[in-house]
Amino acid sequence: MPVSRTLTSGLVLAAMLLGSTALAQPVKPAKAAQPFDRTVTLNDHQQPAIPRPRQEAGAQAKLDAFVARTGQRPNIVWLVVDDMGWGDPGSYGGGAAIGAATPNMDRLAAGGLRLTSTYAQQTCTPSRSAILTGRLPVRTGLTRPILAGDRITANPWDTEVSLPTLLNKAGYNTLLVGKWHIGEKEGMRPHDVGFKEFYGFYSAQKEITQGLDGTRYPDLVNRPGSLAAYGDLGNEIDLMHGWAGGRTEVAVPTRSTKDMAEADLRLRDFTVARIAQLAAKDEPFFIEHAFMKVHTDNYASAKFTGASAAGWPYKDALVEVDSIIGDIVAALDAAGELDKTFIFVTSDNGPQMDMWPDSGFSPFRGAKGTTWEGGVRVPGIAYWPGMIEPGQVSDDLFDLMDLFNTSLRLAGATGSLPQDRYIDGIDQTSFLLTKGGETLREHVYFWMNTTLMAMRMHELKIHQHVVVNNGSPFLWIDMATVQDVGTAPWLFNLYLNPKEDYTVGHRMSAWLATMGAEMRQHGATFVKYPPKNIGL
Numbered sequence: 243m244p245v246s247r248t249l250t251s252g253l254v255l256a257a258m259l260l261g262s263t264a265l266a267q268p269v270k271p272a273k274a275a276q277p278f279d280r281t282v283t284l285n286d287h288q289q290p291a292i293p294r295p296r297q298e299a300g301a302q303a304k305l306d307a308f309v310a311r312t313g314q315r316p317n318i319v320w321l322v323v324d325d326m327g328w329g330d331p332g333s334y335g336g337g338a339a340i341g342a343a344t345p346n347m348d349r350l351a352a353g354g355l356r357l358t359s360t361y362a363q364q365t366c367t368p369s370r371s372a373i374l375t376g377r378l379p380v381r382t383g384l385t386r387p388i389l390a391g392d393r394i395t396a397n398p399w400d401t402e403v404s405l406p407t408l409l410n411k412a413g414y415n416t417l418l419v420g421k422w423h424i425g426e427k428e429g430m431r432p433h434d435v436g437f438k439e440f441y442g443f444y445s446a447q448k449e450i451t452q453g454l455d456g457t458r459y460p461d462l463v464n465r466p467g468s469l470a471a472y473g474d475l476g477n478e479i480d481l482m483h484g485w486a487g488g489r490t491e492v493a494v495p496t497r498s499t500k501d502m503a504e505a506d507l508r509l510r511d512f513t514v515a516r517i518a519q520l521a522a523k524d525e526p527f528f529i530e531h532a533f534m535k536v537h538t539d540n541y542a543s544a545k546f547t548g549a550s551a552a553g554w555p556y557k558d559a560l561v562e563v564d565s566i567i568g569d570i571v572a573a574l575d576a577a578g579e580l581d582k583t584f585i586f587v588t589s590d591n592g593p594q595m596d597m598w599p600d601s602g603f604s605p606f607r608g609a610k611g612t613t614w615e616g617g618v619r620v621p622g623i624a625y626w627p628g629m630i631e632p633g634q635v636s637d638d639l640f641d642l643m644d645l646f647n648t649s650l651r652l653a654g655a656t657g658s659l660p661q662d663r664y665i666d667g668i669d670q671t672s673f674l675l676t677k678g679g680e681t682l683r684e685h686v687y688f689w690m691n692t693t694l695m696a697m698r699m700h701e702l703k704i705h706q707h708v709v710v711n712n713g714s715p716f717l718w719i720d721m722a723t724v725q726d727v728g729t730a731p732w733l734f735n736l737y738l739n740p741k742e743d744y745t746v747g748h749r750m751s752a753w754l755a756t757m758g759a760e761m762r763q764h765g766a767t768f769v770k771y772p773p774k775n776i777g778l
Contacts, residue, residue: 281684291668291682301672317583318528318649323563324537327593327602328619341552342560346568350625355634360622361686362591362642364613366423369590374405376646376667383776385691390475395777399435403660405646406436409528412655415520419513420532426478433484440484441512450479451539454499503541505534510566514573521577535559538597556600587623592616595716607741611719612709613688613695624674631677638681643667664771687764697761704757705732
């Protein structure tokens with residue numbers, strides 16, 4: 243039988259673990275109808291979820307009716323922008339107000355569900371691996387970006403099961419267009435680990451352009467010996483085309499920053515063409531379109547130079563990304579697939595403020611590379627005409643790992659969810675498909691490499707380690723340090739203090755001990771399912 247964890251058990255465990263004197267006092271039973279932790283543990287290898295039986299039944303009936311009406315499972319399209327800040331789209335307070343209008347993203351947000359508490363990992367590779375495995379990076383070993391010169395000691399994909407692998411078995415055509423950044427050696431490429439086709443780049447944009455731009459990186463580009471040594475590291479910088487089975491070829495060579503400036507438009511053209519081709523087949527499709535922009539270094543394409551009101555390269559790039567999102571949605575519509583397609587728009591982490599002004603905007607503290615809200619809270623827009631009620635906004639918790647479980651549910655492939663490893667994602671189908679739906683997620687955990695830094699639960703966020711900026715409001719990677727919090731964990735009420743600059747601690751919150759116990763319960767999942775080390 244499922245075991246429900248109540249407030250009472252949480253307090254007792256907290257007292258045991260934290261050495262509190264609470265055990266000396268009688269503990270009043272919690273009201274069963276509204277415990278602090280509302281989750282139910284179904285098994286030891288899956289993140290506990292909040293049971294919502296009526297919502298689940300209604301969503302399943304809605305999904306069944308869709309399949310009966312259309313004769314197929316829905317297409318799934320993820321639009322993953324690189325390093326876009328929570329505050330960049332207009333629907334999140336940015337857009338025209340900060341010099342880069344985003345009408346297409348705003349239109350999707352107005353026509354669907356805009357999530358204001360969507361969470362990613364704090365850097366690229368961890369986020370991209372997490373959404374494709376449903377697992378925290380510390381479990382897979384993909385704990386930080388794979389950079390030039392890194393030597394992986396083990397291929398994590400040898401023991402991971404990817405979402406495209408499972409969707410292939412469910413009858414989907416699977417395609418990744420754009421940025422990969424989860425390994426480029428044979429056996430770690432997207433078409434080696436499940437995608438039937440790949441058209442894009444293995445690395446992040448800066449990993450490519452830093453060997454091409456002598457004005458930004460003169461000590462590399464203008465020194466032939468250094469440039470040759472950098473090239474010997476073996477990073478592939480060309481636009482690649484690969485197919486399941488291993489066949490791989492260079493699609494477009496990358497020889498200058500102009501090539502990178504036009505890369506996202508080439509990726510757009512490929513996705514638009516493939517949508518028309520895939521729509522002509524009987525099978526549904528899964529497309530992850532992963533933008534190279536707006537990750538630094540941003541070079542505006544000829545078509546979008548000066549297209550933003552701000553006129554700066556990052557803002558022009560954001561306008562370009564938004565335009566491409568509109569083109570992809572229009573292609574789905576032209577192919578007669580728009581109302582058959584679940585679309586999710588997001589970013590892989592917060593803005594990389596170290597490269598300012600070539601960086602985005604977040605109203606929160608911190609940036610990419612931190613577990614402050616500015617590093618991990620990202621836009622999340624769910625859109626599906628006729629299936630997701632338009633005009634909705636929710637602050638309920640959603641982790642990008644939930645896309646793994648949710649996509650399997652949409653594909654009718656929940657039974658293929660791996661049983662031999664811990665799955666951190668939660669099936670959020672009913673949250674997304676129900677008008678006024680509620681999340682099934684109670685906790686979001688924030689890791690940095692192999693360190694559990696923080697956790698959010700309800701509107702509360704507890705930190706046991708923090709990233710401290712050393713005097714600069716921008717250098718959250720290059721001049722930041724990590725420190726323990728000291729005597730007691732730092733506890734913030736994000737509704738009162740979303741900038742996380744004044745801890746409520748035990749002075750103003752009754753939940754400090756309980757939040758600590760919840761973090762320890764999460765840590766206990768690594769006893770039976772230990773983390774992997776792949777040499778990062």
